[in-house]
Amino acid sequence: MSSAVLLEVRKVVKRFGGLVAINGVSFDVHEHEVLGLIGPNGSGKTTMMNLISGALPATDGYIAMDDKLLTDLPTRKIARAGIARTFQLVKVIPSMTVLENVMAGAVFGHKKLWGHALAVYAERQLERVGLFGVSHKPTADLTYIDQKRVELARALASDPKVILLDEWLAGLNPTELQTGIELIRSLRDDGRTVILVEHVMDAIRSLCDRCVVMSTGNIIAQGTPAEVLADPQVIEAYLGEDYE
Known part of the structure; x- marks a missing residue:
């Protein structure tokens, strides 16, 4: 340490x-x-x-x-x-897809990416937390545990x-x-x-x-x-x- x-x-x-x-x-x-x-x-x-x-x-x-x-x-x-965070009670944006939720995290971080580059970066964060192949699903359709994974990927997308x-x-x-x-x-x-x-x-x-x-x-x-x-x-x- x-x-x-x-x-x-x-x-x-x-x-x-x-x-x-x-x-x-x-x-x-x-x-x-x-x-x-x-x-x-x-x-x-x-x-x-x-x-x-x-x-x-x-x-x-x-x-x-x-x-x-x-x-x-x-x-x-x-x-x-x-500084990025997850919440005790999961806070995702149910009207957005999984990928859009993660991309939203980068908007408020200090890694400034746009367009295709942002989508690729967000996809990598989803893979990182074990959510491969679900990027275009509605977030509301995921299980509670997978919504927690989305929230973590969104936090990581801000590059904290x-x-x-x-x-x-x-x-x-x-x-x-x-x-x-x-x-x-x-x-x-x-x-x-x-x-x-x-x-x-x-x-x-x-x-x-x-x-x-x-x-x-x-x-x-x-x-x-x-x-x-x-x-x-x-x-x-x-x-x-x-x-x-």
Whole structure:
């Protein structure tokens, strides 16, 4: 893992009225690493992803990438800076074909392609995620799992430096899970940095270089998967006393 810091999150706060969803959170993300963002439901993980991607504005603190301040930038400019994401609940454009969905991802990224070159590039992203030969199908006709693959291909089409995966492995059967783990690992091998929100502990152990553990909007542990999964505070707040 490179020691260079790519993304900085510093004292970030997010309030919804009187509710503090993120409470002064700070952490670094290093180049070419897979960082696990884990914790119980309602701990603020998806809110943190929304803040990094610009879907929500921070109440206080800042987020920067490559020394460029991302806080307060519109989502499209954050995407052009090199951040892409998938969603906990799949968000595809059902009125478009599979290929058109993926091509749309490139429009907001920093790889500027048009026409035939864009179509070829989008087709390659579909092949990359295991969707060969379905490019002209309506996205609405695909299974839920294949729609997740389309969403990942669309994120990759923007050629991101950092890709945010919000429970992308959820709902996969054991065979698909192993394929998904290898796919995420290959993203790092390609030089991308991944922030992974996930509850599948096998994926956390095998993929993540480091983990940040959140609970009620606060960070309660940081370290390698082995370190945080053995932390008594993490076991109490997240894993349960029966965890081994």
